[in-house]
Amino acid sequence: MIVSTRTARKFWVPVLLWFGLLLLVAVAIGAIYGARGGLVFFSISLSILLFLQMWSLYQIEQWMDRPVGGPRPRTWGLWRHAFDRLEDIRLEDERSRAEMAEWLARFRQTMSVLPDGVVIIDGVMHLEWCNPAAQKHLGLDLARDEGRLLTNLIRSPDFVDYMLSGRFDQPLPFMHHDRKILVQLISFESRRQILVTHDVTQSEKTDTMRRDFIANASHELRTPLTVINGFLEHALNSEMGEETRQRQLKLMAEQGQRMQRLVADMLTLTRLESLVQPPSSDTVRIKPLLNRLVEEARALSAGKHSISLQAQEIDLKGNHDELESAFANLLSNAVRYTPDGGHIAVSWAMENDCATLSVIDDGIGIAAEHLDRLTERFYRVDKTRSRSTQGTGLGLAIVKHVLLRHRGRLQITSEYAKGSCFKMIFQRAQLALRQD
Known part of the structure; x- marks a missing residue:
């Protein structure tokens, strides 16, 4: 309330003084040259004042279009205070814009080094921004695809169904350009969403290799074990000649050595794969x-x-x-x-x-x-x-x-x-x- 009163006083007191001064001069001229002379003087004076106000408004318009730091127009009276206020507002706005741009640059820089992809889309799934990882995972090009519908850019039926389903509590794995990609949509604003992507191609390949390794190792060990167990059962449940016994013992020894070599090679390979330090x-x-x-x-x-x-x-x-x-x-x-x-x-x-x-x-x-x-x-x-x-x-x-x-x-x-x-x-x- 105090600020409003002070502002009103700054505005109205000079206005009333100017009008009062012009009115006194017009009355004085009217007393000397007649009422018509005073009226003409008062009209011309008001026209000049109106022109000066319009000129100040024009200068404001021109000045606001120029970048911050440009020369400020020469003003007088209330307009000087108005320009001071406007300049403070412009400087504050530019500082806010600079801070916002800096934070946005930091955000994009941070997102750019993430191994996971990040795609920002609007409420109707138009692409707004994505980091390099997402471009690699989904085959996007930000310069080319910005503003386009994401479901038109990625035409996988599983992906399209997922985006249109409205159920995003679980991630979706799907194949895209010979890669297995895990995607999940996250809402973070009323009109924006984030699509997070993760390339699981290598991990899937590693899991497959691990399963194959276990299956193959089990198969390789089962053969000599079957031979050894079979000969042992035969030896326990029947009588055999010395020649047969020696032949079977030799075969069991060979199969035992085979298992020993297999286990040794598996241990060597596992050790080599687990070493992270250089030799x-x-x-x-x-x-x-x-x-x-x-x-x-x-x-x-x-x-x-x-x-x-x-x-x-x-x-x-x-x-x-x-x-x-x-x-x-x-x-x-x-x-x-x-x-x-x-x-x-x-x-x-x-x-x-x-x-x-x-x-x-x-x-x-x-x-x-x-x-x-x-x-x-x-x-x-x-x-x-x-x-x-x-x-x-x-x-x-x-x-x-x-x-x-x-x-x-x-x-x-x-x-x-x-x-x-x-x-x-x-x-x-x-x-x-x-x-x-």
Whole structure:
């Protein structure tokens, strides 16, 4: 009430003073030149005052259209106070806009680095904004799709039904562009909604691999256990000759060794997958290691194959046990899958500025359609032959994980019925300088 009275006083007192002054001057002129002269003076004075007011209003309009900080019009009287008030209001408004823009930029920056997608839509499902993750998950383009209907941009029947159902208490999994996406709609304003997306493709693949791993491991263990249990039941429930007993004991021992190898490989693979720290940077002398592994491969071959080795004096930085496991798996695979009388050539040399271990055989070879899947756990090209050669199906999976930890890669070339070439390629940065 006090502020209103003060404002009214600031306005009306000058107005009344101006009108009073003009009226006195007009009366004085009327007394000298007559009533008509006083009336003419009063009319002209009011017209001039009206023009000045209109000019001030025009200046306000022009000034409000200019950005903040521009030159302020020259004013007088009440208009100067009005301009002061307007300028304060404009400055406060600009500060509020700047703060709002800063908060909006921070919000969008925060949303942009989230691994989950965020899509903001209005009450009738028109796209207002989305972060890069949502663009990747749903195939959206904000510059192109802003303002368009979301159900027209994503035409999956499951997604459209979910958006139109009005029941958003549970998330919806659906396939989109070969990805499995989990979406859930959240209302946060009366006229706006947030659609949150999460890519579960990799987790689904991991779960599938885990289920397959358990199923395959159970299957691989069940076969030798069935053999051992069958022989034990036969031995307990019947009498047998010494020759039969020795033969069955030998078979049980073989199956027990097979289970032991399988469990050892599973433990090795699990350990490699669970390690997050890089391998040790010890210097591993590769040539002596290969000499020993080749001798073991010759023992495994039992003279059925010719195995040659050519190794340069090249050392690696890494974990000795992991590299030994990877090398041994390649060599044992070559022995197992090369027919009797075949040749296996092992070489350790520099190729294209990389240290390369090559294992070349003239064995049964591998068809092209199987090459991309060879490093999968328990994947076998010929399951019958794999079991007869006592393979566990985990060797190349172990090789792949060891190479990943040592910044290497596996290259496989093969031609069916003509042989295969397996190469473990290590970057130059992985080499260890020799002290001699």
